[in-house]
Amino acid sequence: MAVDPLIELRNVNKYYGELHVLRDIDLTVGKGEVVVVIGPSGSGKSTLCRTINRLETIESGTITLDGRPLPAEGKALARLRAEVGMVFQSFNLFAHRTVLQNVSLAQVKVRGRGRQEADRRSRELLDRVGLLNQADKYPAQLSGGQQQRVAIARALAMEPKAMLFDEPTSALDPEMINEVLEVMRQLAREGMTMVVVTHEMGFARASANRVVFMADGRIVEDRSPDEFFTDPRSDRAKDFLSKILKH
Amino acid sequence: MNVLTDNFSAYGAGFLGTLELTVYASLLALALGFLMASFRVAPVGSLRIFGTAWVTVLRNTPLTLLFFAVLLGLPRFGLVLPFKVFAVLALGCYTSAFICEALRSGINTVPRGQGEAARSLGMTFGQALSLVVLPQAFRSVIPPVGSTLIALAKNSAIAGAFSVTELLGTYKTLNELGYNIVWTFVWIAVGYLIITLAISALFHALERRWGVAR
Numbered sequence: 001m002a003v004d005p006l007i008e009l010r011n012v013n014k015y016y017g018e019l020h021v022l023r024d025i026d027l028t029v030g031k032g033e034v035v036v037v038i039g040p041s042g043s044g045k046s047t048l049c050r051t052i053n054r055l056e057t058i059e060s061g062t063i064t065l066d067g068r069p070l071p072a073e074g075k076a077l078a079r080l081r082a083e084v085g086m087v088f089q090s091f092n093l094f095a096h097r098t099v100l101q102n103v104s105l106a107q108v109k110v111r112g113r114g115r116q117e118a119d120r121r122s123r124e125l126l127d128r129v130g131l132l133n134q135a136d137k138y139p140a141q142l143s144g145g146q147q148q149r150v151a152i153a154r155a156l157a158m159e160p161k162a163m164l165f166d167e168p169t170s171a172l173d174p175e176m177i178n179e180v181l182e183v184m185r186q187l188a189r190e191g192m193t194m195v196v197v198t199h200e201m202g203f204a205r206a207s208a209n210r211v212v213f214m215a216d217g218r219i220v221e222d223r224s225p226d227e228f229f230t231d232p233r234s235d236r237a238k239d240f241l242s243k244i245l246k247h
Numbered sequence: 248m249n250v251l252t253d254n255f256s257a258y259g260a261g262f263l264g265t266l267e268l269t270v271y272a273s274l275l276a277l278a279l280g281f282l283m284a285s286f287r288v289a290p291v292g293s294l295r296i297f298g299t300a301w302v303t304v305l306r307n308t309p310l311t312l313l314f315f316a317v318l319l320g321l322p323r324f325g326l327v328l329p330f331k332v333f334a335v336l337a338l339g340c341y342t343s344a345f346i347c348e349a350l351r352s353g354i355n356t357v358p359r360g361q362g363e364a365a366r367s368l369g370m371t372f373g374q375a376l377s378l379v380v381l382p383q384a385f386r387s388v389i390p391p392v393g394s395t396l397i398a399l400a401k402n403s404a405i406a407g408a409f410s411v412t413e414l415l416g417t418y419k420t421l422n423e424l425g426y427n428i429v430w431t432f433v434w435i436a437v438g439y440l441i442i443t444l445a446i447s448a449l450f451h452a453l454e455r456r457w458g459v460a461r
Contacts, residue, residue: 073290081366094365110370
């Protein structure tokens with residue numbers, strides 16, 4: 001897919017003390033592309049996802065978003081983060097706010113929308129993820145799957161150019177995974193640019209344009225899902241796939 | 248028993264003095280403690296250092312020494328204010344160090360992901376702190392902040408030694424007038440109890456209204 005690059009990582013390196021968690025990462029995500037990042041735990045895939053909106057800093061290399069390098073701190077960084085939605089493994093809904101307020105808060109405080117306009121848009125998004133009837137509840141009153149769908153609506157409310165998903169279904173009971181994946185599949189169909197760290201191989205096969213396989217802080221393979229799943233090149237990927245596809 | 252009725256105006260003046268010191272110093276301590284707690288978790292290194300130094304110096308200085316430093320020290324630098332204002336400054340700054348640490352422990356009870364989610368939505372550090380983290384931290388710090396303000400009310404007695412009118416100081420006058428020392432102190436203790444129990448009740452109500460739901 002030779003399209004406009006939206007997210008570009010060049011020669012990115014990151015250390016946790018002695019531990020070299022990201023090694024010379026080069027990754028380009030084009031507009032409208034869905035890139036699924038998989039790999040064994042500790043391979044650096046979550047860290048990679050978090051560097052893209054600078055929740056993790058990097059030691060060397062460059063990250064550009066829509067052609068602009070990632071600012072270091074302050075207001076410029078905040079503005080840029082508003083353009084990139086993020087969905088976390090642990091949902092991270094604001095515990096002291098209702099579902100509706102969760103979705104509206106940043107629209108009002110960051111985008112400067114009026115309360116009513118923000119709430120109207122929030123209700124549309126909640127309707128879209130099938131949770132309009134839960135708008136006045138608090139996050140703790142919802143199931144995990146419902147919370148994660150609210151979190152997706154909250155990120156979409158900022159009208160982001162891209163969405164990052166950091167293991168969005170890993171904390172969910174099996175029967176709730178599908179309701180979240182369905183929302184993600186729909187987003188992918190609508191052409192949202194997505195970087196998804198996940199263990200859901202079904203999602204990777206069906207919705208990804210590319211699969212990025214990571215191990216030990218490196219990108220080992222970066223190919224179409226068909227090629228990757230039917231004919232992995234590296235031993236590391238073969239080993240990984242044999243372990244997860246058998247159970 | 249007639250200590251109180253005979254000297255109601257002296258007790259009243261002392262009680263109001265202590266009440267005033269407590270209220271003003273509490274407000275100052277809460278404002279400064281809030282500011283210093285923000286500094287201590289800020290992404291800016293110099294602010295963190297300032298906050299840490301503020302807490303270290305004030306928390307480890309005996310309050311009486313701090314009173315001496317403020318009441319005798321500041322006038323040397325040309326800052327001359329009524330003793331009562333100096334006393335509020337000393338008490339407020341001293342207590343702010345404890346408030347700061349209580350708030351900071353509250354901030355640490357809020358899961359890291361809350362702040363990350365706020366920032367990932369484009370909120371600045373200040374917005375994430377004030378809209379997401381502190382409102383949740385506030386719930387868990389109500390009891391320790393209440394205790395700290397009760398300690399402040401009692402610490403205000405030190406101001407009496409620096410000729411600020413306050414409750415404990417009334418014993419000197421009454422003692423010279425020959426009243427029974429035990430009853431003098433009983434009524435002083437009752438005065439403090441009124442203030443400290445009022446603070447307890449206030450924080451109990453706050454906790455019922457805002458505390459962490461279990």
